[in-house]
Amino acid sequence: MSILAFTLILLAGAYLAGLVGSLTGLGGGVVVIPLLTLVFHIDIRYAIGAALLASIATSSGAASAYVKEGITNIRLGMFLEIATTIGAVIGAFIAVYTPTNTIAILFGAILLFSAAMTIRKKNQEALAVGSKWSVKFKLNSSYPTKDGVVPYQLNHVGAGFSIMTLAGIMSGLLGIGSGALKVLAMDTTMHIPFKVSTTTSNFMIGVTAAASAVVYLQRGYMDPGIAFPVVLGVIGGAFTGAKLLARIDPKLLRYLFCAAISFVAIEMIYNGYHHQF
Template sequence: MDTMAFSGWIFLSSLLAGLLGALTGLGGGVVIVPVLTILFHIDIRYAIGASLVSVIATSSGAAAAYVREGFSNIRIGMFLEIATTLGALLGAWLTAKVTTHTIGILFGVVLLYSAYSSLRARHDHLDAKPDALALKLKLSGCFPGENGPEKYLAHRVPAGFGLMFAAGTLSGLLGIGSGAVKVLAMDQAMRLPFKVSTTTSNFMIGVTAAASAGIYLSRGYISPGLAMPVMLGVLAGSLAGSHLLVKARVHTLRVVFAVVIVALGVEMIYNSMAGKL
């Protein structure tokens, strides 16, 4: 395969990954890494380098749309970014210390969890008992509800902070946005409204990824010939996906996509254990 055909195929795969990632809310990174490693036999370090860059593009590209909705909370996002960026430094540092098999297996597990979380039922818990630490750190806000602005306050701040550190580590180690874990930290641990969790998570993903991108770059993981079609493809796909999202019914798609993710996850784990990755 010459460079033009190879770039073309990678671009098309990335376009599809970005499209599906946006439609399901999982992000393109979680799909593109298994596609690059399993289908194209690309070394996982090059794959996570290209994926991480595309994660930044998606997060920054979608920011304008999210701000307009008025759900994201920059204080909560910024405070938790201390945890995710520190975790991202640890994760990027770990990529050179652990074997590619370990990365592959861990990636498979994260895929399985992402599939599960994308199908999990969502419900908000607005039992606003005052939390001293959250008040001191001003981790509160209000969002446009059906009956006017609704107030909320973060709970269990240390647990959320700890989970965010883990999310950052996974992001740095696997080159993904790890949006599923970020949403888990805010939605489940800190009891923030679901919409606030997902939009704030999108904002945080770019900053978290940037923290490990510097390390990836200086380690030579970011290869221009590969990152170019991946970044352009995922960006175009996710922008198209978020436009479609307004019109399409996503539930069926979400189920189909979850099945694909489970298959990729099992394949990643199997390949890693068989030493093929």
């Protein structure tokens, strides 16, 4: 296959990955890894490099819109970024000593978990009284809704911080945004309304991914020939996805994609188990 043909096919594949990532809320990066490894038989390390770039691009693009709407809790994001960036650097360092098959199995497991998280019951309630630490770190805030500005407080700051460190490690090790773990920490543990937790998680993904991306760039994980079609394709797909989401409620689509992605996750685990990476 010539470079031209390879690039065009990869561009189309990355566009679809960006679209699916956006419609399911999983993010573009997470769909790129199985696409590159299972379909194109590219070494998983190149796939991780490309996926990190896709995560940075899509999360920064989406964050720019959310931040302007004032839903994102910038202080909370900044505070938790201490945990995710430290975790990401640890993850990127562990990655050198982790066999690629183990990484593939771990990736499959996280992908299954993420797919399950997207169809969970979402936390709509704003907590009225938070913990001592939420006040100390000025994490309580308010966000605009249809019925006016709603104040919220949060609790279990320590537990949330710990899960965020784990999310960072996974992000650094696997090259994904680990949005699902971030939302688990904020939504389920700290009791933040899901609109705030999803936008704040998205806000943090770029910084978390960049923390490990600088390490991976210097290790040669980012190949220009792969990065070029993947970055442009995923951005295009995510853009189309955002446009579609404004017009349709893709509930059925989301279930279908989540089922499909679960199969992909199982295939990653199966192949990793049989040492095919």
